Amino acid sequence: MPILEVNNIGKSFGETRVLENISFTLEEGEVLSIIGSSGSGKTTLLRCLNFLEIPDQGSIYVRGNKLFCSEDPITRSEEEIRRKRLHFGLVFQNFNLFPQYTALENVTLARKLMAKAEKTGETEQAIIEEGKQLLIKMGLEDRMENYPHQLSGGQQQRVAIARALAMKPDILCFDEPTSALDPELTGAVLKVIKDLADQKTTMIIVTHEIDFARDVSSRVIFMDRGVVAQEGTPQYVFDEAPIPRLAEFLGQVKR
Amino acid sequence: MSASVIINRLLECSWLNIEIFFVTLLLGLPLGLIIAFGSMSKFAPLRAFTQTVVWIIRGTPLMLQVIIVYYGPGLMFGMKLMPRMDAALLAFVINYACYFSEIFRGGIQSMPVGQREAGEVLGMTKRQIFFKVTLLQVIKRIVPPMGNEFITLVKDTSLARIIANKEIIMMAQEYAASNGLIWPLFSTAVFFLIASGLLTLLLNYAEKKLSYFN
Numbered sequence: 001m002p003i004l005e006v007n008n009i010g011k012s013f014g015e016t017r018v019l020e021n022i023s024f025t026l027e028e029g030e031v032l033s034i035i036g037s038s039g040s041g042k043t044t045l046l047r048c049l050n051f052l053e054i055p056d057q058g059s060i061y062v063r064g065n066k067l068f069c070s071e072d073p074i075t076r077s078e079e080e081i082r083r084k085r086l087h088f089g090l091v092f093q094n095f096n097l098f099p100q101y102t103a104l105e106n107v108t109l110a111r112k113l114m115a116k117a118e119k120t121g122e123t124e125q126a127i128i129e130e131g132k133q134l135l136i137k138m139g140l141e142d143r144m145e146n147y148p149h150q151l152s153g154g155q156q157q158r159v160a161i162a163r164a165l166a167m168k169p170d171i172l173c174f175d176e177p178t179s180a181l182d183p184e185l186t187g188a189v190l191k192v193i194k195d196l197a198d199q200k201t202t203m204i205i206v207t208h209e210i211d212f213a214r215d216v217s218s219r220v221i222f223m224d225r226g227v228v229a230q231e232g233t234p235q236y237v238f239d240e241a242p243i244p245r246l247a248e249f250l251g252q253v254k255r
Numbered sequence: 256m257s258a259s260v261i262i263n264r265l266l267e268c269s270w271l272n273i274e275i276f277f278v279t280l281l282l283g284l285p286l287g288l289i290i291a292f293g294s295m296s297k298f299a300p301l302r303a304f305t306q307t308v309v310w311i312i313r314g315t316p317l318m319l320q321v322i323i324v325y326y327g328p329g330l331m332f333g334m335k336l337m338p339r340m341d342a343a344l345l346a347f348v349i350n351y352a353c354y355f356s357e358i359f360r361g362g363i364q365s366m367p368v369g370q371r372e373a374g375e376v377l378g379m380t381k382r383q384i385f386f387k388v389t390l391l392q393v394i395k396r397i398v399p400p401m402g403n404e405f406i407t408l409v410k411d412t413s414l415a416r417i418i419a420n421k422e423i424i425m426m427a428q429e430y431a432a433s434n435g436l437i438w439p440l441f442s443t444a445v446f447f448l449i450a451s452g453l454l455t456l457l458l459n460y461a462e463k464k465l466s467y468f469n
Contacts, residue, residue: 050376051375052376085376088376089376092372094369096367096369096372096373098373099469100395100467110377113379147467148468149469164376
């Protein structure tokens with residue numbers, strides 16, 4: 001059974017049709033890269049998966065469980081959505097760390113709140129220990145007590161990745177994780193994502209880093225004007241069946 | 256009459272100014288936050304109502320509002336006069352809550368939407384996001400404009416004398432009228448300067464305390 005099944009997702013903002021009949025599946029441990037020019041709908045798709053936008057039509061299943069169906073109003077209730085979000089993690093382009101908390105507190109805050117609210121029995125100590133392990137994995141062992149403004153963009157983004165992983169999502173999503181970074185800082189972030197891929201973390205990555213997408217992905221989706229224009233293994237999409245729109249897009253990206 | 260007696264009497268009356276100051280903050284700040292949520296409500300009639308109230312309160316003099324709160328209920332509905340101090344406090348709380356609400360609203364609306372979204376994708380509830388993520392950042396942003404309001408409030412407290420609450424300036428005016436002494440009135444400036452000076456130090460301290468994050 002696929003870990004994620006997306007069926008016919010559609011989304012409009014007012015009169016503008018942003019997503020049209022988007023369908024795909026994802027197997028556990030796969031990495032899916034979504035590429036495409038600005039305005040092609042890739043970020044909106046990611047935001048729909050994380051319920052930051054509610055699709056107008058279509059359905060979303062995780063491990064066979066119905067998370068969302070446009071015809072089923074129960075799946076739109078706020079409390080339901082809050083829980084279902086936890087299947088997905090999202091790493092933002094602009095990190096969106098909480099500035100008043102240290103790196104470690106950023107990673108542990110939501111888990112601590114959840115343990116307290118739902119009496120999961122997790123001790124604060126255990127949550128903190130786990131948070132530390134995640135930050136060590138991100139190569140930030142000496143940055144745990146720093147506040148976001150004391151960190152470089154690349155370090156902030158790695159804290160954000162640790163923060164998303166702390167909630168143990170089934171699928172970790174990245175929205176152009178290196179677009180806001182200085183070129184010399186992207187390497188460390190991409191390496192962390194590559195390590196996660198090697199450890200079979202299921203991921204969906206919206207990116208402009210074509211070489212990285214080719215290297216890390218099991219599958220690639222090329223989006224154009226709100227539809228899936230091409231889909232397949234990196235080899236297939238880039239080399240075997242490059243459609244004209246993709247060639248044009250790659251030309252612009254590479255320049 | 257010796258100067259020390261006069262000064263003591265003035266200081267006694269200044270407790271009234273101090274009381275108005277603290278009660279206005281204590282009740283006006285939470286009420287201001289509630290009004291702020293009203294003026295940001297997605298429910299249009301509530302939003303329109305709140306904004307109208309804020310317009311009326313901010314658009315008329317506080318001195319007039321104190322008079323209306325004190326005499327209005329009696330003149331319009333034949334109700335019994337409430338104690339002078341209660342009337343002054345009520346008018347001050349409502350007036351300042353409206354100003355505070357606009358500062359809260361500005362602070363909340365200036366928050367980048369990404370902060371809320373980051374909380375949402377981590378499965379936090381709206382309440383948790385407001386209290387654990389947004390609030391402290393909003394407070395940090397609104398310390399300077401709030402400081403302005405606090406210092407204005409220090410001086411506005413003397414408006415309570417319009418309905419014969421004997422605060423420090425009213426007392427000093429009585430010395431001028433009955434004893435022909437003008438210096439007590441002038442000397443009240445020292446009281447206001449000390450109060451606003453202490454407040455400035457406190458606000459600077461708060462700003463410094465909150466400077467550990469950006």
